[in-house]
Amino acid sequence: MKKLSPSLVAVKKITSAVPRSNFSDPDLEKLARLILDSGGLINPIIVRRNGMDAYEIVDGDFEFYAAARAKEIEPLKGETIGAFILEEENEKLLLEQLEILRKTAVTESADENKTPQELSIIDTSVESEIPQTSSSLEQRLTNIEVRLENQLNELKASRTREEKVLAEKIQEFENQISQLPLLIETQLNDRINELKSEVNAEKPTLVDTVGEVEQVTAQRLSLLTALNTQEKDRLKASLKNVGLNDQVIKLIFKERDLRQFVSFANVVERIKGLSDNRMIKIIDYWENTHKL
Numbered sequence: 001m002k003k004l005s006p007s008l009v010a011v012k013k014i015t016s017a018v019p020r021s022n023f024s025d026p027d028l029e030k031l032a033r034l035i036l037d038s039g040g041l042i043n044p045i046i047v048r049r050n051g052m053d054a055y056e057i058v059d060g061d062f063e064f065y066a067a068a069r070a071k072e073i074e075p076l077k078g079e080t081i082g083a084f085i086l087e088e089e090n091e092k093l094l095l096e097q098l099e100i101l102r103k104t105a106v107t108e109s110a111d112e113n114k115t116p117q118e119l120s121i122i123d124t125s126v127e128s129e130i131p132q133t134s135s136s137l138e139q140r141l142t143n144i145e146v147r148l149e150n151q152l153n154e155l156k157a158s159r160t161r162e163e164k165v166l167a168e169k170i171q172e173f174e175n176q177i178s179q180l181p182l183l184i185e186t187q188l189n190d191r192i193n194e195l196k197s198e199v200n201a202e203k204p205t206l207v208d209t210v211g212e213v214e215q216v217t218a219q220r221l222s223l224l225t226a227l228n229t230q231e232k233d234r235l236k237a238s239l240k241n242v243g244l245n246d247q248v249i250k251l252i253f254k255e256r257d258l259r260q261f262v263s264f265a266n267v268v269e270r271i272k273g274l275s276d277n278r279m280i281k282i283i284d285y286w287e288n289t290h291k292l
Contacts, residue, residue, distance in 0.1 A: 014081070028062070044151075046058040047084070048091075064081065224263070224264065226238075228260040228261055238285075255270050
């Protein structure tokens with residue numbers, strides 16, 4: 001069996017079958033104030049599980065109601081109470097121990113209610129044992145107080161450690177949240193750069209294609225020269241053969257009069273209505289009809 005030690009149980013999770021009205025309100029108020037001032041209850045109560053997260057009082061109804069009153073006064077300080085929880089492995093032994101303690105309490109209470117005449121007939125041998133019994137009881141109470149105080153200190157230290165760990169986790173989570181926008185921005189920039197690289201790696205543009213055609217046909221074709229210098233009627237006839245209308249042809253003549261075309265890409269750029277595909281058709285036509 002594991003070492004017996006009290007646990008911290010939420011006051012709101014505990015119920016009692018004994019009515020609160022059975023106890024004096026002034027006494028409950030006084031103990032509640034002492035619980036708050038001292039930071040806890042010196043005498044843990046005994047509870048039994050009554051569900052997944054619920055408990056019922058086995059012993060300590062008065063202490064429970066005092067703790068409940070402390071929670072009413074200061075909710076944060078009176079949130080939990082020290083309690084021994086009956087488990088399957090220790091319930092029988094704890095109940096036997098509790099029964100003996102209750103009998104002792106009843107006997108002591110009965111002695112306090114005896115009249116002087118009743119006390120005077122106590123046997124002398126018993127009287128001689130009273131100091132020793134009283135001393136023994138005081139020692140037991142002292143030992144119990146020391147043990148409970150040590151257990152309470154252990155509980156406080158354990159709670160302090162848990163709160164520290166929780167605070168560290170919360171701080172770590174807050175740091176991660178604060179870095180989230182930067183992380184998203186970095187990933188987004190990386191993705192944009194990837195997309196740019198993919199676009200740049202695609203097929204060459206028309207300008208590149210036309211440049212390659214110019215290099216291949218420069219020695220045996222003079223289309224670009226013709227566009228800049230050939231007599232207009234002859235050039236017009238050739239352009240009509242590839243399907244260019246009069247408006248586009250006039251625009252070609254107008255633009256070359258302003259300044260010469262420097263490349264086929266420049267022709268496409270300056271002549272509105274002349275598409276990339278049409279420019280390629282003109283180049284193909286010129287290549288087939290003006291071979292050296």
